[in-house]
Amino acid sequence: MSDRIRVIRTHGEDITVTTADGTEILRYVHRPDPDPFESRKPYAHPVRTLAGRTVTGYRPNDHRWHKGVQMTASHLSGQNFWGGNSYVPGEGYLALPERVGSMRHDGFPDLTVEHDRLAVTEHLTWVEHGGAEWAREERGLTVHSVDEASGSWALDWAIRLTNIRAEPLVFGSPTTAGRELAGYTGLQWRGPRDFTGGTVFTPDGEGAEQLMGTQGPWLAFSAEHDDVDAQSTLVFAHAPENLDARAAIHPSHWFVRAEPVPTVAFSWAFFTEFELPPGESFAYRYRLVVADGAWDRDRVTAHLAGLPW
Template sequence: MRITHEIGQWIGLTDDNGIERLRYDYASAPKPFIHPLRLPDGTVITEHEPPDHTWHRGLWFAFKFVNGINYWEERDEIFGRQETMRTPQCSALPNDSFRITSATNWRDQGQDRVRDYREWRYQIDQSGTSMLECYTKLEALEDITLDRTPFTTWGGYGGLFVRLRNDLQDAKLVFDDGTVTTRCTGERYKWGGIEGTTPDDKDCAVVFLPSPQNTRYPEPFYGAAKTDYNFFGPAPLFNGPIILKAGETLTYQVRVLIVPRRINPDEINTFLTVPPSDGG
């Protein structure tokens, strides 16, 4: 694979066939994101700034409220940003894998609330599935409450989420216990994924495997798979906020699989046995 770094803008990882499999954009929006995610043949599977939710950009990590300030949506007069502190670094690791490291400050009204040390590790499996590990350590720079909108008919979301392209057909949510549905509102699972078929008959899926080391494992999941709206991810705050005192840290890790076919639970379960990253 080849690393391309447009300094101050983005980092791309391109495979041996010349396909840019992912791009980490750390400068063009109020928070970093990964878009596009591509299948081995180059098919883009993520959506970027759809009209219904312009703050949905591929794959991203954020909690909705930090001390009451909205860090998720970007439509309020005052909203939070994740500002990159220094140029992210990308390096090759053994077994044709790659690591991107970055540090951001979660900031609003000129005040830094949280420091975020994040690492992404990326590797392509022989089956064509790519594995993306997200490891983040949040350090509270003051007493903070990480919170969400309590669920009524919507709400409860926040964490690592994906927005897949709007035109997927026969989209579904699939979970480790065999559940297949089109909507999930806080049920707990070891892993969960969203799958569908593009208009040109390319099957695809994105599967989230939260680490057993996370404080709320097995985690609630939230999302929907339906016409024009394919939004999904683990939602650790679904049942309540996380409170950190100044100087305390919260570590959080999720393995993400980008699969060029429909979800096969037996295949996904093999990735449960892969040792987690140490976040180093």
């Protein structure tokens, strides 16, 4: 059986995944960024379709701290693990570097490669700006379902976060601090410039403005590229337990914009804050399907049904 993917790990730098024909579809970077104001943390960029179309943006001029796909926490006990300016009630966005934390890569205890699958376990520590260690994270990244017939592949991203402080960690967002419809936090995707104004839909709705702050099992974002006559689609999907009130620590909502910037976040604290007590943990699992072409609702639904968790 021929290999569908090839994986290269560069110590202290990144992990890259290419297809058998040499197309790099994923680069996961864990090298610390040079600018602490952008909240140093690992990220995935570039992410590409099987045809080689780039579907992530990196350090766009409107938000230099937006980097591909990354785990974030915009408001966490007074610290900013999103990067950039911090939202302050009554004052708006301010450059407060003393509030910007980081996520330190501590190692890959497990990395398994099969002919069509990469499974990575990563250990990280969330560190507030002053150097205090606040949380331990176990992150899971899985590349799978590389399918030339459908022109798609999938990336699963899991997080298990444990509070190692002596007091609760309080998770919020700009919306919980008073800014309407700015509930961004959690796993975030920033699209490339040509995704601006793209098509956004869910199982029962359409349009970024209409879907902002809503809930649902998946959300799709498709757009037409510059330079080439091609379209691409990304599907953002929750694992079933994320939407189970008995299993999830807090309800999730979509943060989504098509204009002025293309971005989606699995927001875990859109409208209200939640607390993680000392020594306690929470977990979420997410899936991104990266596809060539402009998929419609029926195609997304059928494809996800064929990808069991």
